[in-house]
Amino acid sequence: MTPPSPPDVVATTTEPCLVAGWRRASLLSGDGEVLDLAAGAVEAALAGEKPPLLVHGPASWRRLGLPPRPAYDLLELFAFACPAVAAAPTPRGLALALDLAPPRDRESAAMMLHDIAARLLDRVRDLAATPNAPEITAIAQRMAQAGWGWGAAVLAALREGGAAIPGRMDPADALRIWRRLPKWEETAPRSPPATHPVGPAEARTRLAGLLGAAAESRAGQSDYAHAAAAAFAPRAVRGDPVVLLAEAGTGTGKTLGYLAPASLWAERNQGTVWISTYTRHLQRQIEAESRRVYADHARAARARVVLRKGRENYLCLLNMEDAVNAAANAPASTAAIGLGLIARWARASADGDILGGDLPGWFVELFGRGYTAGLADRRGECIHGACPHYQTCFVEHSIRRARHADLVVANHALVMVQAAMHGRFGTAGDEDALPTRYVFDEGHHLFDAADSAFAVTFSGAEAAELRRWLLGAEGARSRARGLRRRLDELVAGHEGLEGPLDAALQAARALPAPGWALRLSPARATVDGDEDAPADEPVLDNPSEALLHRLRVQVLARIRGAGASSREPGRQAECDIHPVPDEVAAMAARLERALDRIAAPLNTLVERLLARLEDEGEDLDTPTRLRIEAAARTLLRRAIGPLEAWSGMLRDLGDPPPEPGMMPVHVLFLRLEAREGQTLETGEVGLHRHWLDPTVPFAATLAAPAHGLLVTSATLRDETGPAEDVTRADAPRLDAAEEGWRAAEAHVGANHLPSPALRASVASPFDYARQTRTFVVTDVAHGETGALAGAFRTLFTASGGGGLGLFTAISRLRAVHARLAPALEAEGIGLYAQHVDAMDNATLVDIFRTETDSCLLGTDAMRDGVDVPGRALRLVVFERVPWPRPDILHRERRIHLAGEGAAYDDRIARLRLRQAFGRLIRSAGDRGVFVLLDRRMPSRLLGAFPRGVAVERVGLAQAAAAIRDFLPPA
Structure with a gap:
């Protein structure tokens, strides 16, 4: 959150205005001079000035490499004046949202921040004439009391608009929006649909x-x-x-x-x-x-x-109430500022979707994840x-x-x-x-x-989360209520219900206890001068913790390169669970029995709760009946389902592994994952079970009971393509087409249904041969970060921005970004990046779409989920062929599902390339260039590109020259 500014009235004409680039900024000083400053000079220039106006304080200070300082963030004012309205969190984005002429560059952006502030305060004045003016005024008062920098200016604008201050609502009640939201009412169930066709x-x-x-x-x-x-x-x-x-x-x-x-x-x-x-x-x-x-x-x-x-995506009003009460009990807290903006949004929201809905994605970075994930029911505690x-x-x-x-x-x-x-x-x-x-x-x-x-995954984090859901916080400061507290009114006084509940909660202590991660971290000691030699293993009485410890030992023993290289953060390592060591098998059997002792009484509890609906039907009021039904449903979904799945997976460990060549139903393996700040030795281990073919349960549980399914995409089928680099567009592909359809049917589970699927294909209306150019660059050193960053810089500057850079590894994306950002900034091109900028993907895409000469780096989500028509996306650069990750699960599917070895990998890579190429042209007027920086691109993958597209293998300089010639000027 941006540090609060002094509660003075913002004049919107004399404050300095700051627009940050990468390690440089444009500053409109208080006396009207526009300065272009290196990051180190910004603090000195702001010394003695009022807090500046800016857009997106956290991102601004981070791009400058400076610690946060007080500022008037226009995003906060926008969120108050225009709740649930979309806008990219940049000066240009706010200008477009407010019907102002967008700025041309960073300097003109700094000069128009005063105009944006004035326009937003005009919107606030207009709010004074709305029916909700008392509530809006009270919210502004409560935020001002918490130290909101914009508070005095907003209250002044409301007063000028005719709002009564103090208003008719107590500021202490302003954030309690649940009292003023509409209520739903039950209606009769809908009749089954008829079956008339559509011609x-x-x-x-x-x-x-x-x-x-x-x-x-x-x-x-x-x-x-x-x-x-x-x-x-x-x-x-x-x-x-x-x-x-x-x-x-x-x-x-x-x-x-x-x-x-x-x-x-x-x-x-x-x-x-x-x-x-x-x-x-x-x-x-x-x-x-x-x-x-x-x-x-x-x-x-x-x-x-x-x-x-x-459910976890929506604002939970009970969590909101807890947060509002906590803020009321801590008068010095600034929490009421964020809660005030949440209150403004919730009253305007279409559906209360707090994660990916109409709450701006940049809100999280301004105020912290607690105002989004913390206000949703992320832990399944709904009562x-x-x-x-x-x-x-x-x-x-x-x-x-x-x-x-x-x-x-x-x-x-x-x-x-x-x-x-x-x-x-x-x-x-x-x-x-x-x-x-x-x-x-x-x-x-x-x-x-x-x-x-x-x-199904059994890991310390998931099992410990279930224990917390069942037992509550266990002495720690937390709002976790625990199952007894959530069910107390339903089971109290019912001996047949209290007994199973007590038994389940007692048995739940077999799940990882608080502090489990520290106990599972291996102690290290120096033995005969070897600092990597393990000390005595911990003695763990908890059956979950004991098994997890032994599973970690098994992974570290079986993986390749488990020495110093395994200390690199962010890595994953996998190994087969089979053959299962005797000690692991004994521990798994012990844990299986412990999990059954939790699940059995919970099943009894569900049965007896539902029996109350029948046995006490005449005495139960409607709210109680609804609570019983919801409690049974939640127990089944949140606890019994995972417990039974874990027990089944542990039970499978006792079965002999499939003989070589036999097709397994499930694939079991161990994965050790080092998260941020961890190494493999201290990472979290998990036992994983996947269906070899997950479309089998999909077909059985969803497709077969349905009456009709339409499965559609731009990239359902794979096409093998011509044998040579450049085009044989008219070559017959009858066999390849049929093979592509059959692979598509298997990929979506249609082959598991009785009747064959119907097929339809409609070609793209775009003239890709005219609208695109495609290059494979042959002279960029593979695996060299400096060379890769230099290639991106050359290509992005050749296009003048509008470039989407796609990576197959987060580590390479971050390394290239660190080198690329200052170089592009010197060219006047902004750079944003998934896994670097602390914004969600949708917000990054909004910025990229709005800042038409910026560039964006991303991974899989950007490859498949970006829709940016026009000049804003005119170049796609893929750093290497997107081969599937060679993990255990892929190994088994490659053997048993593909039936053709390497062709399975080729099909996946081609479909990923098709998806990436599909980002480029989104309308008939678009022109764009696709570049692959991998000289090892095999010719057999060229079928990923549309027919008629000539793929040229060229040097980097030649590709850059072609981009400049082909793309139209701004």
């Missing part, structure tokens, strides 16, 4: 209506909607859904293409279509597009289009019907709206967990009836999403 011609007609008469006609989009209608045909046989795989090239307009038949089916059949995507960013994009279906009726759109995410804010809860609102919506926009993780819980526990296992119709956008990620959803 292809009807889908085309609906699409035309969505686009409007003035829209540009795109034949490919209409063809796509025509094909997508097939996914909404009635199911003929139970367990045999209609599955359509539809590949739509970039620029097809597939979102509206599938929304046309989906919305028509929902209206015609009074049912709900769930639209699922992989990334939060695309989830929000699809929600925005889907509202166009009901553009003429804004209120109807909110009721008929609902965004669903996991549902027992919560005093249950009927104003954002999550409960979204759940109930989704039950009656036409379109629910969710994510792969949520829909898979929901289906898995329903499959294991029936209707008590989830909060929604399972949908019958799905659209999976970003369908190429289904395999990875299923892999995460159905995998």
